[in-house]
Amino acid sequence: NAGVTQTPKFQVLKTGQSMTLQCAQDMNHNSMYWYRQDPGMGLRLIYYSASEGTTDKGEVPNGYNVSRLNKREFSLRLESAAPSQTSVYFCATGAGELFFGEGSRLTVL
Amino acid sequence: GQQVMQIPQYQHVQEGEDFTTYCNSSTTLSNIQWYKQRPGGHPVFLIQLVKSGEVKKQKRLTFQFGEAKKNSSLHITATQTTDVGTYFCAGPWNNQGGKLIFGQGTELSVKP
Numbered sequence: 001n002a003g004v005t006q007t008p009k010f011q012v013l014k015t016g017q018s019m020t021l022q023c024a025q026d027m028n029h030n031s032m033y034w035y036r037q038d039p040g041m042g043l044r045l046i047y048y049s050a051s052e053g054t055t056d057k058g059e060v061p062n063g064y065n066v067s068r069l070n071k072r073e074f075s076l077r078l079e080s081a082a083p084s085q086t087s088v089y090f091c092a093t094g095a096g097e098l099f100f101g102e103g104s105r106l107t108v109l
Numbered sequence: 110g111q112q113v114m115q116i117p118q119y120q121h122v123q124e125g126e127d128f129t130t131y132c133n134s135s136t137t138l139s140n141i142q143w144y145k146q147r148p149g150g151h152p153v154f155l156i157q158l159v160k161s162g163e164v165k166k167q168k169r170l171t172f173q174f175g176e177a178k179k180n181s182s183l184h185i186t187a188t189q190t191t192d193v194g195t196y197f198c199a200g201p202w203n204n205q206g207g208k209l210i211f212g213q214g215t216e217l218s219v220k221p
Contacts, residue, residue: 031207040118042197042213043152050207059202059210090151097142097154098199098209 002026006091006101013081013108021076021104023091031094032074034058034066036087037103043090049074081108113200115212123220128185130215132198139201141174141181142209147194155183188219 007022025032030051035043035058045058047066055066063085065077078085086108092098114133122128132141140159144152156165158174158181165172171184185192195214202208 033209035211040213042115043199043211045202045208045210048208056208058208094154097157098144098152099154100151103151 004091004093004099004101006089006104008104009102010105011107013078013106015082015108017081018077018079019081019106020078021089021091021106023074023076023101024072025074025091025093025099026072027093027099028071029093029095029099030071032068033092033098034064034074034076035090035092036060036085037090038087046076046089078106081106083108113198113210113212115198115215117215118213119216119218121218121220122188124190125187128188128192128217130183130196130198130217132181132183132212134179134200136203137178139178141178142199143172143181143183144197144199144211145194146197146214150194152197185217188217190219190221193217193219 004025032049034046037043044060046064049055049068052071067075089104091101112135116131142157143155146152156172161178162176163174169186173182195216197211197214199209199211202210
């Protein structure tokens, strides 16, 4: 019972490269979230998925796309990475209280 | 748009001193949650407050939800080194059910 699993944990990209962050949960929750965390900015919501097949923009969606593949999986894609997307990304799930993954640290050079 | 503001951004205390962080929303919240993130870790849920004026306690932690449901506070009595971390409040974005937005957090350091 892993809870929320994110991969990769670390990634370095060059500007313009693309990549996908993967998130899987085994807690059987409908809602899943992607947040980014930057120093002094707290956690900012990128995208939200209320259930399989639905996604909704959060506070900072520009430059990202998401895919809710099934109830368990919610992926975040950067099509053309920019240095401003250097951050720690957290996936979360829950009904009420949120359960977070360990985070993915992304550096864009 | 709706914002959830938290103060202070940093707080340094001597072990045994008290600590308080404040959370203010520009709009009325249906509920508010508090999370703790240890250095290098991920946020962990502490509590949810729903009722106007609600006060809840967890050992040395006291959580309050304002009468107008636009502000909240977390008070820690007699801090310990295990309290080190960043404390976040979070509320529903525009009261849209599941979308949860977070304050900027208060980073607490405790000197032994």
